Amino acid sequence: MAESGKLGNPLKLAAALVLGLLLGIGAGYALFSGGQPATGPTGSPQLTPAPETVFKIGFTIPLSGELSSVGKLWEKAIYMAIEDLNEEVKAYGLNVRFEPVVLDDKTKEEDALKNVQSLNQLGIKIVVGPAASSQVKAVMNYAESNKMVIISPSSTAPTLAIPGDFVFRNTGSDALQAKALAALVSHEGFSNVVVFHRDDEYGRAFAEFFAKEFSALGGTATSMPYATGLSDYASEVAGLSSKVQELGADAVVLISFDTDGANILSHAKDDPVLSNTRWFSSEGIHGASELLQPEMANFLMRIKFLGTRPVFRENPLYKDFAERFKKETGDYPPVFTDKVYDAVFLAGWSILRAGEYDGEAIKKALPLVAEKFYGVSGWCILDENGDRLMQDYAIWGIAKSGDTFEFKDIGSWSAGALTMEEED
């Protein structure tokens, strides 16, 4: 049927031939005229500059959904970084330009995957994002089979530390942060804590590693997961309160993102048990503006709320970056913004170092670029799993500055040693 239809329609065949001929002429003309200056005699001045090469960098970030409060500010950092990167390559005399393609993944696994697929269809081979570990897990296999390089600025789950894959993470694995946080909680004199954590890849892995590290220091950590993506956590906080009483726990360790964490703390503030318990946290809630509202900030200062967060110690570049960011957006950069900014540079320079816009080649180039790259987030050198190798942690809390409140680093953890600044 199909065969006879094909043969029985000479018109179509003729049309195809004509079309092919036209295309051939077009291609030949383009090759001929485009190739001429390049193959011209040596030293002859070019009349028109060659068009600049444009490389696209894909982004899948949480512009809506659970992490939108940080994602929206990351977007600003991305455009800042692209602009700076383009200026930098021009300064090196390279005739290239980078163009961002930013997609929103709604902080959801399936949307992150959909975005990576769309970016692949656009021929993009390097993607910065997604943000959450659960999302990175969701796109990992697709990236691997389609040879796309993924640079997550913020995925920290130790379970995703896999050597040789296409996923790079511009931040240290939580295996290390769990150690830092355990050391902090133990240093503050607690041995029986409840870990109240997100029931997702990030929260579960963090809780597991924390429990391991904390018991090595002689403590007991009981893990208590809560469902993610809810509109409110009052009932969970009530459950936590009875759990703390039941176990006679002396502190709570909160592993959350910012919106859920802020909501949890706002309810804990009104709970008779939890408002008199010491709280600790990871980096997830650092920078959330809700924590600086006077009512909340006073509560957090009263219970001496402390957390850990990945930083690079004594990095002069970060300070300038933070001030500049504040000037442009009105906010200090929220958690991981510096890593998003640097991830753009890593992506750009890796494409150039690879010599061709090909996933496999970029994957090989990236660790070599990272090894020599020192950005606003510090030295980006990677370990054998493609995760940040050199990672220190700051100990942060809330402090009063004049009439307002601010996030303040009051100590650090580096290579197994906890240092707290002198308290006034």
Next chain:
Amino acid sequence: MIGPTEVLNTIWIGIIYMIIALPLTLSYKVTRIINFVHINFITIGAYVGVILFLLGVNSLLLVIPASFLFGAAIAVLNHFIAFSPLEKRGANPVILMIASLGLWIFYKYVVYAFLDLGQKVFRTNLFSVIPRATSLPDVSVGGYVLSGHFFAAILVAGVILGVLYLLLSKTSVGRAIRAVADNPTLAEISGIPKERVVSITWALCGGMAAVGGLLWAVFAIATPEVGDALILQIFAVSVIGGLESLLWTGIGAFIISGAENILMSLLNAVLGVPVSFRPFISFSALLLIILVKPPLGAGGGLPYRFKIVRHYKR
């Protein structure tokens, strides 16, 4: 076990569920549209509060009416630009529901765009805010801190319910609304201006849901997705009322809120069910109620009646 916190949360959350779910039931009764823009009413109501608090308007007496007016205006606008023209062209309830889905997405991104702008103007993160009226003092009862916002929520809910009750039962507008809900064709024949009654209903429902959203934001948190995260519970509450009975919708609010707080806490204490099972608990409670004791006869509302209609047509 069950402490004062669980009871307090049940009451507080129950009240807010009620304020948001009642207009969903009412608007369905009158218009037969399953309205997804209800989600936007909640979010927009919450953000009217956020913005006004940011502008330094601290009195709930000003913020709540503003929130109501905003929600009401959007609901009426939807009626005139989308639902009414579609209905005139003979669209059935399914098409109207799909139109409301479209409007839901549209408004959601309008809110995102607006907040993006707002972030530039106010120089602060608007994507996750806990709005607080600083003029309300906390009350301490036996070492227990009761937020002033709790009493404000009870007061606001009381006023709204009182006004709604009086409006529906004692005024001619209320009688007209009930007539249209019972039998729109008959109401129209009897000379009730259906179009006007429907717009009044929309204004009432949009406004109430917006105030509910504001109360919720004060209790929990405001994000551009707050309505989205809340809507499943709200639909559950309304379905307990069969999308028909306002009384059962009110009761349903406390059933769902009780399941989420008291029942969850009991199951956690006695059987060790992790608290991350909360969404599962509330929806199991919903299923159980619908299966064991349908509030409005067999199947309660929507699906069953539609089946009967189809049989007649054949």
